[in-house]
Amino acid sequence: MIHANPPHQRRLDPERRRVLTVARGGCGCCAPPMLGGGGKNPLQTAPAARPAELRLSDFQPRSMLHVPVTRVEKPAFPVIDVHTHLSWMSETRNGVSLGEAMSYFADPAELLPLMDRKGIRTMVNLTGGTGRGLEETIARFDAVAPGRFRTMTEPSFEQFTESDYPRLQAEAIEHAHRIGAAGLKLLKTLGLYLREGIDQGELVGVDDARFAPMWETCAALKMPVFIHTSDPEAFFLPGNNSNERYEELARHPDWSFYGPEYPSHRDLLSARDRVIARHPETTFVLMHVGNQAEDLAAIAQCMERHPNVHVDISARISELGRQPRAARRFFERYQDRILFGTDAVPAPYGNDVPQQLLGDELYEIYYRFLETEDEYFDYAPAAVPPQGRWSIYGVGLPQEILRKIYHDNAARLLGMDR
Protein backbone atom coordinates (compact mmCIF):
# COMPACT_ATOMS: atom_id res chain seq x y z
CA MET A 1 0.00 0.00 0.00
CA ILE A 2 1.24 3.50 -0.81
CA HIS A 3 0.81 6.02 1.97
CA ALA A 4 -0.63 9.32 0.87
CA ASN A 5 1.64 11.31 3.08
CA PRO A 6 4.74 9.34 4.12
CA PRO A 7 5.91 10.45 7.56
CA HIS A 8 9.51 11.12 6.47
CA GLN A 9 8.34 13.94 4.18
CA ARG A 10 6.69 15.74 7.06
CA ARG A 11 9.96 15.94 8.90
CA LEU A 12 12.11 17.64 6.22
CA ASP A 13 14.73 20.00 7.54
CA PRO A 14 14.25 23.70 6.74
CA GLU A 15 17.05 23.83 4.14
CA ARG A 16 15.60 20.98 2.09
CA ARG A 17 12.17 22.53 2.33
CA ARG A 18 13.54 25.80 0.87
CA VAL A 19 15.08 23.96 -2.12
CA LEU A 20 11.82 22.18 -2.84
CA THR A 21 9.90 25.44 -2.75
CA VAL A 22 12.30 27.17 -5.13
CA ALA A 23 12.16 24.30 -7.61
CA ARG A 24 8.38 24.27 -7.76
CA GLY A 25 8.10 26.17 -11.03
CA GLY A 26 9.66 23.34 -13.10
CA CYS A 27 8.01 20.78 -15.37
CA GLY A 28 5.09 18.82 -13.96
CA CYS A 29 6.52 15.37 -14.39
CA CYS A 30 9.38 15.91 -11.98
CA ALA A 31 7.92 18.70 -9.92
CA PRO A 32 8.73 18.40 -6.25
CA PRO A 33 5.92 17.85 -3.80
CA MET A 34 4.08 20.92 -2.58
CA LEU A 35 4.39 20.77 1.14
CA GLY A 36 2.30 22.26 3.84
CA GLY A 37 -1.09 21.02 2.73
CA GLY A 38 -1.41 18.98 5.95
CA GLY A 39 -2.94 15.59 5.16
CA LYS A 40 -2.87 16.09 1.37
CA ASN A 41 -0.91 13.99 -1.08
CA PRO A 42 2.41 15.85 -1.34
CA LEU A 43 2.68 14.88 -5.02
CA GLN A 44 -0.63 16.51 -5.86
CA THR A 45 -0.52 19.83 -7.69
CA ALA A 46 -3.21 22.44 -7.26
CA PRO A 47 -6.16 21.88 -9.61
CA ALA A 48 -7.29 24.71 -11.87
CA ALA A 49 -10.01 26.80 -10.28
CA ARG A 50 -12.27 25.93 -13.20
CA PRO A 51 -11.39 22.72 -15.00
CA ALA A 52 -10.59 23.35 -18.64
CA GLU A 53 -13.15 21.79 -20.91
CA LEU A 54 -12.08 20.75 -24.36
CA ARG A 55 -14.16 18.73 -26.73
CA LEU A 56 -12.40 15.64 -28.01
CA SER A 57 -13.06 16.79 -31.57
CA ASP A 58 -11.19 20.06 -30.84
CA PHE A 59 -8.17 18.25 -29.38
CA GLN A 60 -5.59 18.16 -32.14
CA PRO A 61 -2.21 17.74 -30.43
CA ARG A 62 0.97 18.09 -32.44
CA SER A 63 3.83 15.77 -31.58
CA MET A 64 6.85 17.48 -30.07
CA LEU A 65 9.17 14.67 -31.10
CA HIS A 66 12.20 15.79 -33.06
CA VAL A 67 12.70 12.82 -35.35
CA PRO A 68 13.72 12.37 -38.98
CA VAL A 69 11.04 13.10 -41.55
CA THR A 70 11.66 11.37 -44.85
CA ARG A 71 9.57 12.43 -47.81
CA VAL A 72 9.15 9.60 -50.29
CA GLU A 73 7.65 11.19 -53.37
CA LYS A 74 8.11 8.15 -55.59
CA PRO A 75 8.15 4.47 -54.72
CA ALA A 76 11.27 2.34 -55.09
CA PHE A 77 9.50 0.31 -57.82
CA PRO A 78 6.48 0.88 -60.06
CA VAL A 79 3.30 0.35 -58.10
CA ILE A 80 0.19 -1.66 -58.82
CA ASP A 81 -2.49 -0.34 -56.49
CA VAL A 82 -4.81 -3.33 -56.29
CA HIS A 83 -7.49 -1.57 -54.28
CA THR A 84 -9.15 1.58 -55.60
CA HIS A 85 -12.74 2.64 -56.11
CA LEU A 86 -13.13 4.70 -59.27
CA SER A 87 -16.73 3.72 -59.88
CA TRP A 88 -19.64 2.39 -57.88
CA MET A 89 -22.93 0.64 -58.64
CA SER A 90 -25.54 3.42 -58.46
CA GLU A 91 -28.37 1.54 -56.80
CA THR A 92 -27.97 0.35 -53.23
CA ARG A 93 -30.73 -1.15 -51.10
CA ASN A 94 -29.94 -1.65 -47.40
CA GLY A 95 -26.26 -2.00 -48.16
CA VAL A 96 -26.67 -4.30 -51.19
CA SER A 97 -25.52 -2.91 -54.56
CA LEU A 98 -27.95 -3.80 -57.34
CA GLY A 99 -28.59 -3.27 -61.02
CA GLU A 100 -26.20 -2.34 -63.77
CA ALA A 101 -26.22 1.47 -63.63
CA MET A 102 -22.90 2.96 -62.56
CA SER A 103 -21.62 6.17 -60.97
CA TYR A 104 -18.11 7.33 -61.87
CA PHE A 105 -15.85 9.11 -59.41
CA ALA A 106 -13.02 10.07 -61.77
CA ASP A 107 -11.78 9.55 -65.30
CA PRO A 108 -8.37 8.59 -66.66
CA ALA A 109 -7.53 12.14 -67.75
CA GLU A 110 -7.71 13.25 -64.11
CA LEU A 111 -5.97 10.19 -62.71
CA LEU A 112 -3.04 9.65 -65.08
CA PRO A 113 -1.05 12.77 -64.03
CA LEU A 114 -1.30 11.67 -60.38
CA MET A 115 -0.30 8.12 -61.32
CA ASP A 116 2.73 9.38 -63.23
CA ARG A 117 3.76 11.67 -60.37
CA LYS A 118 3.46 8.88 -57.82
CA GLY A 119 5.03 6.07 -59.84
CA ILE A 120 1.80 4.09 -60.21
CA ARG A 121 1.86 1.76 -63.16
CA THR A 122 -1.70 0.45 -62.72
CA MET A 123 -4.78 1.13 -60.66
CA VAL A 124 -7.16 -1.75 -60.10
CA ASN A 125 -10.72 -0.50 -59.84
CA LEU A 126 -12.45 -3.12 -57.74
CA THR A 127 -16.02 -1.89 -57.96
CA GLY A 128 -16.52 -2.11 -61.71
CA GLY A 129 -20.11 -3.38 -61.62
CA THR A 130 -21.80 -6.13 -63.60
CA GLY A 131 -23.28 -6.68 -67.05
CA ARG A 132 -23.62 -3.54 -69.14
CA GLY A 133 -22.35 -1.45 -66.24
CA LEU A 134 -19.12 -3.44 -66.24
CA GLU A 135 -18.80 -3.03 -70.01
CA GLU A 136 -19.13 0.72 -69.59
CA THR A 137 -16.50 0.81 -66.82
CA ILE A 138 -14.01 -1.14 -68.90
CA ALA A 139 -14.68 1.13 -71.88
CA ARG A 140 -14.10 4.22 -69.75
CA PHE A 141 -10.88 3.04 -68.10
CA ASP A 142 -9.12 -0.09 -69.39
CA ALA A 143 -9.81 0.72 -73.04
CA VAL A 144 -8.78 4.39 -72.77
CA ALA A 145 -5.41 3.74 -71.09
CA PRO A 146 -4.48 0.09 -71.64
CA GLY A 147 -2.37 -1.37 -68.86
CA ARG A 148 -2.95 1.62 -66.58
CA PHE A 149 -6.37 0.49 -65.35
CA ARG A 150 -7.79 -2.94 -64.59
CA THR A 151 -11.42 -3.46 -63.67
CA MET A 152 -13.04 -6.11 -61.51
CA THR A 153 -16.59 -7.37 -61.61
CA GLU A 154 -19.00 -7.83 -58.71
CA PRO A 155 -21.72 -10.36 -57.87
CA SER A 156 -25.16 -9.95 -59.43
CA PHE A 157 -27.08 -10.03 -56.16
CA GLU A 158 -30.16 -8.72 -57.97
CA GLN A 159 -30.68 -12.29 -59.17
CA PHE A 160 -30.13 -13.86 -55.78
CA THR A 161 -33.79 -14.78 -55.24
CA GLU A 162 -34.08 -16.62 -58.56
CA SER A 163 -34.05 -20.39 -58.25
CA ASP A 164 -31.17 -20.84 -60.68
CA TYR A 165 -29.08 -18.04 -59.15
CA PRO A 166 -25.95 -20.23 -58.79
CA ARG A 167 -25.92 -20.90 -62.55
CA LEU A 168 -26.82 -17.30 -63.47
CA GLN A 169 -24.04 -16.01 -61.24
CA ALA A 170 -21.48 -18.35 -62.75
CA GLU A 171 -22.54 -17.21 -66.24
CA ALA A 172 -22.24 -13.56 -65.21
CA ILE A 173 -18.65 -14.24 -64.13
CA GLU A 174 -17.94 -15.93 -67.47
CA HIS A 175 -19.35 -12.93 -69.31
CA ALA A 176 -17.28 -10.57 -67.17
CA HIS A 177 -14.16 -12.56 -67.97
CA ARG A 178 -14.93 -12.48 -71.70
CA ILE A 179 -15.17 -8.70 -71.73
CA GLY A 180 -11.97 -8.24 -69.74
CA ALA A 181 -12.68 -8.23 -66.00
CA ALA A 182 -9.50 -8.93 -64.05
CA GLY A 183 -11.18 -10.62 -61.09
CA LEU A 184 -14.18 -10.69 -58.79
CA LYS A 185 -14.66 -8.28 -55.90
CA LEU A 186 -16.95 -8.81 -52.93
CA LEU A 187 -17.78 -5.99 -50.57
CA LYS A 188 -18.67 -6.75 -46.97
CA THR A 189 -22.21 -7.13 -48.29
CA LEU A 190 -21.73 -10.85 -47.95
CA GLY A 191 -22.20 -11.71 -44.29
CA LEU A 192 -23.43 -8.30 -43.15
CA TYR A 193 -26.03 -7.00 -45.64
CA LEU A 194 -27.25 -9.57 -48.16
CA ARG A 195 -30.45 -11.25 -46.93
CA GLU A 196 -32.63 -14.06 -48.21
CA GLY A 197 -34.98 -11.47 -49.75
CA ILE A 198 -31.94 -9.40 -50.89
CA ASP A 199 -32.63 -6.52 -48.48
CA GLN A 200 -34.98 -8.30 -46.06
CA GLY A 201 -35.18 -11.57 -44.16
CA GLU A 202 -32.35 -13.60 -42.70
CA LEU A 203 -28.74 -12.70 -43.40
CA VAL A 204 -27.04 -14.98 -45.94
CA GLY A 205 -23.83 -16.61 -44.70
CA VAL A 206 -20.48 -16.02 -46.36
CA ASP A 207 -20.19 -19.79 -46.82
CA ASP A 208 -23.65 -20.29 -48.34
CA ALA A 209 -23.50 -23.13 -50.86
CA ARG A 210 -25.32 -21.11 -53.52
CA PHE A 211 -22.07 -19.25 -54.15
CA ALA A 212 -20.03 -22.39 -54.82
CA PRO A 213 -20.32 -22.12 -58.65
CA MET A 214 -19.17 -18.49 -58.42
CA TRP A 215 -15.98 -19.44 -56.55
CA GLU A 216 -15.35 -22.41 -58.86
CA THR A 217 -15.86 -20.37 -62.02
CA CYS A 218 -13.29 -17.87 -60.78
CA ALA A 219 -10.86 -20.74 -60.21
CA ALA A 220 -11.47 -22.16 -63.69
CA LEU A 221 -10.94 -18.77 -65.33
CA LYS A 222 -7.98 -17.89 -63.09
CA MET A 223 -9.75 -14.80 -61.82
CA PRO A 224 -8.65 -13.90 -58.29
CA VAL A 225 -11.41 -13.22 -55.78
CA PHE A 226 -10.87 -10.01 -53.81
CA ILE A 227 -13.04 -10.41 -50.75
CA HIS A 228 -13.83 -8.09 -47.87
CA THR A 229 -15.26 -9.98 -44.91
CA SER A 230 -16.19 -8.48 -41.54
CA ASP A 231 -14.52 -5.22 -40.45
CA PRO A 232 -12.16 -3.99 -37.71
CA GLU A 233 -12.72 -5.72 -34.37
CA ALA A 234 -13.68 -2.43 -32.74
CA PHE A 235 -16.73 -2.15 -35.03
CA PHE A 236 -18.23 -5.15 -33.24
CA LEU A 237 -17.90 -3.61 -29.78
CA PRO A 238 -20.02 -0.95 -28.08
CA GLY A 239 -19.19 2.54 -29.38
CA ASN A 240 -18.41 3.82 -25.92
CA ASN A 241 -15.51 5.52 -24.13
CA SER A 242 -13.34 2.41 -24.23
CA ASN A 243 -13.70 1.85 -27.96
CA GLU A 244 -10.41 2.80 -29.63
CA ARG A 245 -12.29 3.75 -32.81
CA TYR A 246 -14.85 5.82 -30.93
CA GLU A 247 -14.49 8.93 -33.06
CA GLU A 248 -14.60 6.95 -36.30
CA LEU A 249 -17.78 5.17 -35.22
CA ALA A 250 -19.26 8.49 -34.05
CA ARG A 251 -18.67 9.88 -37.54
CA HIS A 252 -19.94 6.72 -39.27
CA PRO A 253 -22.53 5.12 -36.97
CA ASP A 254 -23.59 2.82 -39.80
CA TRP A 255 -20.18 1.13 -39.54
CA SER A 256 -21.08 -0.33 -36.16
CA PHE A 257 -22.03 -4.00 -36.20
CA TYR A 258 -22.44 -4.27 -32.47
CA GLY A 259 -25.52 -6.09 -31.25
CA PRO A 260 -27.44 -9.34 -31.51
CA GLU A 261 -28.71 -8.59 -35.01
CA TYR A 262 -25.20 -9.10 -36.45
CA PRO A 263 -22.90 -12.10 -36.57
CA SER A 264 -19.70 -11.73 -34.58
CA HIS A 265 -16.34 -10.82 -36.09
CA ARG A 266 -15.14 -14.33 -35.32
CA ASP A 267 -18.15 -16.05 -36.90
CA LEU A 268 -17.79 -14.03 -40.09
CA LEU A 269 -14.12 -14.91 -40.43
CA SER A 270 -14.75 -18.57 -39.66
CA ALA A 271 -17.32 -18.71 -42.46
CA ARG A 272 -14.84 -17.03 -44.80
CA ASP A 273 -12.17 -19.56 -43.88
CA ARG A 274 -14.56 -22.46 -44.60
CA VAL A 275 -15.09 -21.07 -48.12
CA ILE A 276 -11.34 -20.79 -48.62
CA ALA A 277 -10.86 -24.39 -47.46
CA ARG A 278 -13.65 -25.71 -49.70
CA HIS A 279 -12.26 -24.04 -52.82
CA PRO A 280 -8.52 -24.62 -52.76
CA GLU A 281 -8.16 -23.92 -56.49
CA THR A 282 -9.61 -20.42 -56.09
CA THR A 283 -7.22 -17.59 -55.23
CA PHE A 284 -8.62 -15.41 -52.46
CA VAL A 285 -7.16 -11.99 -51.77
CA LEU A 286 -8.36 -10.93 -48.33
CA MET A 287 -8.88 -7.19 -48.24
CA HIS A 288 -7.48 -5.08 -45.39
CA VAL A 289 -5.12 -7.82 -44.15
CA GLY A 290 -8.23 -9.99 -43.85
CA ASN A 291 -9.63 -7.54 -41.29
CA GLN A 292 -7.21 -9.17 -38.88
CA ALA A 293 -4.47 -6.57 -38.94
CA GLU A 294 -5.07 -6.16 -35.21
CA ASP A 295 -4.22 -9.84 -34.76
CA LEU A 296 -1.33 -10.70 -37.06
CA ALA A 297 -0.87 -14.10 -35.43
CA ALA A 298 -4.42 -15.02 -36.48
CA ILE A 299 -4.10 -13.93 -40.11
CA ALA A 300 -0.70 -15.65 -40.25
CA GLN A 301 -2.41 -18.86 -39.14
CA CYS A 302 -4.98 -18.47 -41.93
CA MET A 303 -2.18 -17.97 -44.47
CA GLU A 304 -0.30 -21.00 -43.16
CA ARG A 305 -3.39 -23.19 -43.47
CA HIS A 306 -4.48 -21.94 -46.87
CA PRO A 307 -1.86 -21.48 -49.57
CA ASN A 308 -4.58 -20.00 -51.83
CA VAL A 309 -4.76 -16.87 -49.62
CA HIS A 310 -3.17 -13.49 -50.28
CA VAL A 311 -3.84 -10.23 -48.43
CA ASP A 312 -3.75 -6.55 -49.30
CA ILE A 313 -2.69 -3.84 -46.85
CA SER A 314 -5.29 -1.25 -47.87
CA ALA A 315 -6.59 1.07 -45.16
CA ARG A 316 -4.63 -0.88 -42.56
CA ILE A 317 -1.23 0.83 -42.40
CA SER A 318 -2.75 2.37 -39.27
CA GLU A 319 -2.83 -1.07 -37.69
CA LEU A 320 0.40 -2.43 -39.19
CA GLY A 321 2.34 0.73 -38.41
CA ARG A 322 1.55 0.74 -34.72
CA GLN A 323 3.18 -2.69 -34.34
CA PRO A 324 6.17 -2.16 -36.64
CA ARG A 325 8.28 -5.05 -35.38
CA ALA A 326 5.53 -7.65 -35.74
CA ALA A 327 4.48 -6.08 -39.04
CA ARG A 328 7.98 -6.27 -40.42
CA ARG A 329 8.19 -9.98 -39.55
CA PHE A 330 4.81 -10.45 -41.24
CA PHE A 331 6.05 -8.73 -44.41
CA GLU A 332 9.21 -10.84 -44.39
CA ARG A 333 7.40 -14.13 -43.92
CA TYR A 334 4.59 -13.52 -46.43
CA GLN A 335 6.49 -11.34 -48.89
CA ASP A 336 5.12 -13.35 -51.84
CA ARG A 337 1.48 -13.05 -50.75
CA ILE A 338 1.03 -9.42 -49.71
CA LEU A 339 -0.26 -6.83 -52.16
CA PHE A 340 -0.04 -3.06 -52.17
CA GLY A 341 -3.47 -1.41 -52.02
CA THR A 342 -4.83 1.84 -50.63
CA ASP A 343 -8.65 1.59 -50.89
CA ALA A 344 -8.38 5.03 -52.50
CA VAL A 345 -11.56 6.94 -53.25
CA PRO A 346 -11.40 10.22 -55.21
CA ALA A 347 -12.75 13.48 -53.75
CA PRO A 348 -15.38 14.56 -52.96
CA TYR A 349 -16.47 11.03 -51.96
CA GLY A 350 -13.11 10.35 -50.34
CA ASN A 351 -13.26 13.47 -48.16
CA ASP A 352 -15.37 11.56 -45.70
CA VAL A 353 -12.68 8.87 -45.27
CA PRO A 354 -9.29 10.66 -45.07
CA GLN A 355 -7.39 7.37 -44.74
CA GLN A 356 -8.63 6.60 -48.28
CA LEU A 357 -8.60 10.05 -49.88
CA LEU A 358 -6.97 9.62 -53.28
CA GLY A 359 -4.08 12.02 -53.77
CA ASP A 360 -0.33 12.56 -53.63
CA GLU A 361 -0.32 12.71 -49.85
CA LEU A 362 -1.99 9.33 -49.42
CA TYR A 363 0.57 7.56 -51.60
CA GLU A 364 3.51 9.33 -49.93
CA ILE A 365 2.32 8.10 -46.54
CA TYR A 366 2.16 4.50 -47.78
CA TYR A 367 5.63 4.77 -49.36
CA ARG A 368 7.04 6.29 -46.16
CA PHE A 369 5.53 3.49 -44.10
CA LEU A 370 6.93 0.74 -46.32
CA GLU A 371 10.33 2.22 -47.19
CA THR A 372 11.57 4.21 -44.18
CA GLU A 373 12.23 3.68 -40.51
CA ASP A 374 10.72 7.06 -39.65
CA GLU A 375 9.03 7.10 -36.29
CA TYR A 376 5.68 8.28 -35.06
CA PHE A 377 3.96 9.88 -38.03
CA ASP A 378 0.41 10.31 -39.28
CA TYR A 379 -1.10 7.40 -41.17
CA ALA A 380 -3.67 9.56 -42.98
CA PRO A 381 -3.82 13.05 -44.43
CA ALA A 382 -6.01 14.44 -41.64
CA ALA A 383 -5.70 16.73 -38.60
CA VAL A 384 -6.92 13.95 -36.32
CA PRO A 385 -6.04 10.30 -37.01
CA PRO A 386 -9.32 9.06 -38.48
CA GLN A 387 -9.15 5.38 -37.48
CA GLY A 388 -7.98 5.86 -33.91
CA ARG A 389 -5.75 8.27 -32.02
CA TRP A 390 -2.32 6.87 -32.55
CA SER A 391 0.61 7.31 -34.93
CA ILE A 392 2.69 4.85 -36.90
CA TYR A 393 6.28 3.75 -37.51
CA GLY A 394 7.89 2.82 -40.80
CA VAL A 395 8.87 -0.79 -41.42
CA GLY A 396 11.84 -0.01 -43.70
CA LEU A 397 11.49 -3.02 -46.00
CA PRO A 398 14.43 -4.16 -48.14
CA GLN A 399 14.36 -3.64 -51.90
CA GLU A 400 13.59 -7.25 -52.83
CA ILE A 401 10.50 -7.29 -50.62
CA LEU A 402 9.35 -3.85 -51.75
CA ARG A 403 9.50 -4.98 -55.34
CA LYS A 404 7.20 -7.92 -54.66
CA ILE A 405 4.70 -5.99 -52.58
CA TYR A 406 4.55 -2.92 -54.79
CA HIS A 407 4.37 -4.79 -58.03
CA ASP A 408 5.41 -8.36 -58.70
CA ASN A 409 2.86 -10.19 -56.56
CA ALA A 410 -0.03 -8.28 -58.11
CA ALA A 411 1.39 -8.64 -61.62
CA ARG A 412 1.54 -12.41 -61.15
CA LEU A 413 -2.05 -12.65 -59.85
CA LEU A 414 -3.46 -10.39 -62.54
CA GLY A 415 -1.52 -11.99 -65.38
CA MET A 416 0.40 -8.80 -66.20
CA ASP A 417 3.97 -8.84 -67.49
CA ARG A 418 6.68 -8.00 -64.96
Ligand SMILES: [Zn+2]
Ligand atom coordinates in the same frame (compact mmCIF):
# COMPACT_ATOMS: atom_id res chain seq x y z
ZN1 LIG B 1 -12.43 -0.91 -50.61
